[in-house]
Amino acid sequence: MNILLAIEGAISQGVLWGLMTLGVYITFKILNFADMTVDGSFALGGAVSAILIVKGMNPWLSLIPAILTGMVAGGITGILHTKIKIPEILAGILTMIALYSINIRIMGQANTSLLGESTVISILNGMIGASTNTLALVIGVIVSIIVIAILYWFFGTEVGSALRATGNNEYMVRALGANTDVMKIIGLMLGNGLVALSGAFVAQSQGYADVGMGQGTIVIGLASIIIGEVVFGNRFNFAYKLAAVVGGSIIYRIIIAVVLQLGMKSTDLKLLTAIIVAFALAMPVVSKKVRYTLCVLLVAFMILVTKQIVPILLIVLALIIVKLISSVICKVFQKDESKQEVKGA
Amino acid sequence: MLKISGVTKTFNAGTINEKKALNGIDLHLKPKDFVTIIGGNGAGKSTMLNMIAGVYNCDTGSIVLSNEDITKQPEHKRAKLLGRVFQDPMRGTAADMEIEENLAMAYRRGKVRGLSWGITKEEKALYVEKLKMLDLGLENRMTSKVGLLSGGQRQALTLLMATLQKPQLLLLDEHTAALDPKTAHKVLSITEHIINEQGLTALMVTHNMKDAIRLGNRLIMMHEGRIIYDVEGEEKKNLKVEDLLKKFETVSNGEFANDRMLLA
Ligand SMILES: Nc1ncnc2c1ncn2[C@@H]1O[C@H](COP(=O)(O)OP(=O)(O)O)[C@@H](O)[C@H]1O
Ligand SMILES: [Mg+2]
Numbered sequence: 050m051n052i053l054l055a056i057e058g059a060i061s062q063g064v065l066w067g068l069m070t071l072g073v074y075i076t077f078k079i080l081n082f083a084d085m086t087v088d089g090s091f092a093l094g095g096a097v098s099a100i101l102i103v104k105g106m107n108p109w110l111s112l113i114p115a116i117l118t119g120m121v122a123g124g125i126t127g128i129l130h131t132k133i134k135i136p137e138i139l140a141g142i143l144t145m146i147a148l149y150s151i152n153i154r155i156m157g158q159a160n161t162s163l164l165g166e167s168t169v170i171s172i173l174n175g176m177i178g179a180s181t182n183t184l185a186l187v188i189g190v191i192v193s194i195i196v197i198a199i200l201y202w203f204f205g206t207e208v209g210s211a212l213r214a215t216g217n218n219e220y221m222v223r224a225l226g227a228n229t230d231v232m233k234i235i236g237l238m239l240g241n242g243l244v245a246l247s248g249a250f251v252a253q254s255q256g257y258a259d260v261g262m263g264q265g266t267i268v269i270g271l272a273s274i275i276i277g278e279v280v281f282g283n284r285f286n287f288a289y290k291l292a293a294v295v296g297g298s299i300i301y302r303i304i305i306a307v308v309l310q311l312g313m314k315s316t317d318l319k320l321l322t323a324i325i326v327a328f329a330l331a332m333p334v335v336s337k338k339v340r341y342t343l344c345v346l347l348v349a350f351m352i353l354v355t356k357q358i359v360p361i362l363l364i365v366l367a368l369i370i371v372k373l374i375s376s377v378i379c380k381v382f383q384k385d386e387s388k389q390e391v392k393g394a
Numbered sequence: 395m396l397k398i399s400g401v402t403k404t405f406n407a408g409t410i411n412e413k414k415a416l417n418g419i420d421l422h423l424k425p426k427d428f429v430t431i432i433g434g435n436g437a438g439k440s441t442m443l444n445m446i447a448g449v450y451n452c453d454t455g456s457i458v459l460s461n462e463d464i465t466k467q468p469e470h471k472r473a474k475l476l477g478r479v480f481q482d483p484m485r486g487t488a489a490d491m492e493i494e495e496n497l498a499m500a501y502r503r504g505k506v507r508g509l510s511w512g513i514t515k516e517e518k519a520l521y522v523e524k525l526k527m528l529d530l531g532l533e534n535r536m537t538s539k540v541g542l543l544s545g546g547q548r549q550a551l552t553l554l555m556a557t558l559q560k561p562q563l564l565l566l567d568e569h570t571a572a573l574d575p576k577t578a579h580k581v582l583s584i585t586e587h588i589i590n591e592q593g594l595t596a597l598m599v600t601h602n603m604k605d606a607i608r609l610g611n612r613l614i615m616m617h618e619g620r621i622i623y624d625v626e627g628e629e630k631k632n633l634k635v636e637d638l639l640k641k642f643e644t645v646s647n648g649e650f651a652n653d654r655m656l657l658a
Contacts, residue, residue, distance in 0.1 A: 224473055
């Protein structure tokens with residue numbers, strides 16, 4: 050069935066884009082910094098990796114320069130913001146715009162094809178022949194586990210703690226003797242390094258890098274983070290939260306794949322993504338009544354643009370079931386904060 | 395100990411919003427001085443503390459603390475010398491982090507932060523001991539998020555954090571003003587206890603004149619960016635609230651008559 054195939058592809062794409070989502074999670078959620086750089090650094094990672102592969106570099110090795118250039122891009126946004134005092138959104142936009150020209154310079158044109166070149170996927174294919182989607186999924190999962198482990202370690206260190214605290218309360222962090230400018234720069238470098246890594250993997254898996262491939266990255270990242278939080282809950286420990294972010298990215302891709310299969314125009318995707326994000330951000334600030342109304346409106350919108358009723362309702366049902374299962378699992382395992390509070394008072 | 399000489403500060407200089415917040419501050423503290431600071435709204439009390447802490451740069455003048463000229467040091471550098479508690483209970487702690495994580499951050503004030511683990515076992519035992527002293531039951535809630543605590547609990551925690559590494563100077567800016575009277579009293583007695591126990595040098599802004607007289611060995615009054623009154627020792631002990639009110643009236647021609655200080 051066509052739709053199953055599409056979902057399979059969506060899962061592996063979701064994992065590769067999940068690395069990008071982790072990067073956005075670091076800047077947006079942990080550092081509390083709305084970083085627009087990512088649109089540019091995603092394409093930057095793809096461009097650097099692709100051009101180096103074409104020049105003959107090992108596809109795995111090409112990931113390192115991709116990460117490093119992404120980190121430089123994030124660092125520049127950080128310096129524009131902290132040293133030159135440019136507002137964070139504008140600082141990110143400046144780097145992003147600059148990266149558009151730079152990415153074209155890197156590739157010498159607007160895109161670079163990897164047709165016939167070796168990629169991390171083709172290398173693995175040579176060893177254990179399987180479908181491209183399966184291989185991308187295997188690579189994505191392994192890399193995600195490694196990245197989550199590293200992030201879990203880093204955010205537990207002294208610097209990592211100071212970075213988390215910076216996103217929470219800058220005044221306190223300065224009063225306690227850490228340089229919040231440096232923390233922001235480190236966080237932006239880390240986030241954009243991951244975004245560039247994701248761009249490199251996506252370019253290799255789709256077989257080309259394109260200057261426009263990063264368009265809307267920040268919004269897609271936010272949508273995935275929010276979906277992950279809604280579906281898997283914002284609880285347990287840090288590693289669980291990071292895994293939920295990747296999970297959100299996978300679900301986002303599945304939703305997109307399904308609505309496309311159901312006949313939504315691909316050019317309407319960005320509209321749908323923007324609506325999902327605006328909608329999700331509205332959830333915590335509006336009353337319960339408005340919340341339900343919005344949910345119904347969103348489902349109605351999806352049905353309207355796809356002209357399919359049953360499949361959309363099935364998706365909604367599936368999401369509700371996943372949500373219920375995850376909250377049951379969490380209830381079983383979590384020691385409840387609110388209970389703790391009553392005990393202490 | 396602390397030597398502030400000729401410090402001035404004008405906000406928004408050259409605009410219609412120009413505001414001369416400090417008008418030539420000279421202040422000399424001896425070790426273990428515990429100074430209470432009073433003055434009306436906008437007198438420049440917070441600004442003076444912020445200048446010491448490095449939140450703003452001095453327009454003119456110098457600040458020397460423990461023989462170190464900190465006039466031009468950035469805020470995070472001089473933090474190694476200073477403990478700070480703010481008026482707003484939200485300011486001093488990170489709400490989304492656990493109590494023990496907040497303490498671990500404070501424990502590393504003035505130290506280089508590296509890639510070793512952010513909190514160790516031995517530290518946790520130390521924090522339990524310290525939290526017991528507050529007598530708020532926080533020692534049983536080490537892994538609770540600070541955001542779950544009440545304002546008073548957060549201020550007590552901030553106070554503990556500010557003094558976890560002994561500061562050369564403790565800066566308290568109306569740190570009980572946002573609390574209800576009972577909680578304020580509790581936090582104030584914890585403050586007194588910690589200052590006495592560690593033998594700290596401290597500057598405490600308060601709008602409560604009784605507290606200002608009762609606590610500390612020295613009292614200064616600020617008005618329009620200047621220190622207009624400075625007493626210590628016996629003379630301070632014998633002060634009455636009425637004396638302070640009279641003082642206010644002479645400098646302000648009665649404009650303080652409806653200031654919130656009267657209500658305190
Ligand atoms: N960051 C700032 N920008 C502009 N004006 C300020 C700033 N901080 C303080 N002021 C002004 O400086 C004056 C002194 O303020 P402050 O030191 O907060 O007074 P106090 O703490 O004694 O009530 C006030 O007029 C206040 O409006
Ligand atoms: Mg003040």
